[in-house]
Amino acid sequence: MSHDQRPLLEVRRLRVARGRAQEPVLADASFKLYPGYTALIGPSAAGKTTLLRLLARVYRPTHGHVVMAENLTIGYVPEFPGVYHRLSPRRLLMRTALWSGLGVPEATLRTHRALDQMRLNDAADTPGRRLDEGQRRRLALALAFVQGADVVLLDEPTATLDPRQRLAFWQDMYTWSKQADGPKAYLIATHHLAEVDGYCQRVLVIDRGRTRFEGSVAHLKSRAQSHTYWSQESLSSPNEGAWLEYAWSLADGYAILSDRPHPPSEWKPRTPSLWDGYVMALRGRAR
């Protein structure tokens, strides 16, 4: 996967309103998608799935637009990938490759490689209705692969996976991106911050349909710098003018995230975690 720093696509002030009341699901989303892995994080109902569907052209924006090269192809892997009940992975992949404009020899080759790469050889001729959840998810990835997608959008791909399955998923992604014709960029919606920290280069935080942060994982963490503490006691003294204050239990005390201008002397500085940076970004007032 190339890591030059030119964005592959740019989203400008995207807005989607739905329902009779035209309530905004996405209010003002703007960001640039760079090569590599970008995590899309935010609270439940922040607009992550809507944003992915907009980029995949499932929805149309009410306002704003997406700027990208004309020949850029986008693959979308939904949270709960569906299947055609009677169609086997091999036939589905072959048809998809042909529909995307490939000739028969190239489509056959890509289908073969996709089955191999996504470990679907054993289930290649199994009707879709008999595939388990993991196989359906890998088939959805394989579909993006046979189309030669430049950008792949994944909606909570690891939400129900255990740590070993999650590792296998990221190994698949790594293997895929190493291919010469593999995708250049991934946008991955997730609630799992350890995954963002462990695998992604960049992160996009949205909340209530608005972009709250866009940048590197290290930069997001650094936003909580000088606001993170460790204490033996939980919060007890009055919150002196702080607009943000959290405390949670650790094995040996309490972790505190606070923007108090004068924190108590017994609070010791703590290295910020991604969670700290995420909360700072959501509150939108990091200094």
Place this chain on the structure above:
Amino acid sequence: MLEWDQCTIEYQPNRPVFENFSLRLDDSACLIGPAGCGKSTLLAAMMGFVPRVDGRLRVGNRQINGLWDLARQHLSYLGPTNVLPLHLTLGEYLTELARLDGLPWLSAIRTAASMAERLQLTEALGRPNRQLSFGMKRRALLAGCLLKPSEWLLVDHATLGLDPEERRTVIDLLHREASHRGVLMTTIHLDDVHDFGKHVVILRGSQVIFGGSTAVLQERARGHVFRVPLSLVDQERLGGWQPLPEVDALKVFRQDAQPGYQELLPSLDDGYLWTLFASSEDADDDEERRHVP
């Protein structure tokens, strides 16, 4: 104390999920393991939700096999699915539960409100359960469980589908609960295990392969986790590996260092994965040993 002693647990005749399984927990703990290892089954068996359980089950010093009413008096259980009475508001639901526990009306209403506040659900008290988001439903069910002053709290996949802030709220609450009663939770996230910070039990193939503290689990991987430049990755001898955000190196799990390997401080995830790798002898672990392209 919770104990499964020489238990055989079956959903279908002659197809045991556990056979002669024994586990004793004297204090709060977190159960983790690969999908299908039997985490949820162990909790369900203790509640009497599995058709056949042979052997001895104990809560405290009470033997509870077949005495499921007795078991349920001393246990609160949060199942893996979000099933709520959809026609009630959250406030009505929690108040009803408090009433069932014997509280008078006014007290039940106050208790329900206070529990909702602990789970940051105060704003949702007047909303019908059907209008709650997935994460809110999960927290509402947990609030219902916490209302009952039981001896043990069994929580199956407490944080499933929760966003990062909701997850932090729930785990912190369980951590606090564990200071005055037993909490046994299952999870698929090592973050939960870390933040809960109690005894960890790893199940694999319906057997316990690790029991100990998070610190001990993490330490297990010390000296076995390395950052290896791609040019030095030895395909033939590659064990477990993990991509890194940087493009020119991999994290590699190996018994010993090789020239050019940079040893990494292990994380809890590393401790868990190393424990699985070290215990892999069966064929299905080829998955972890796949080659790097």
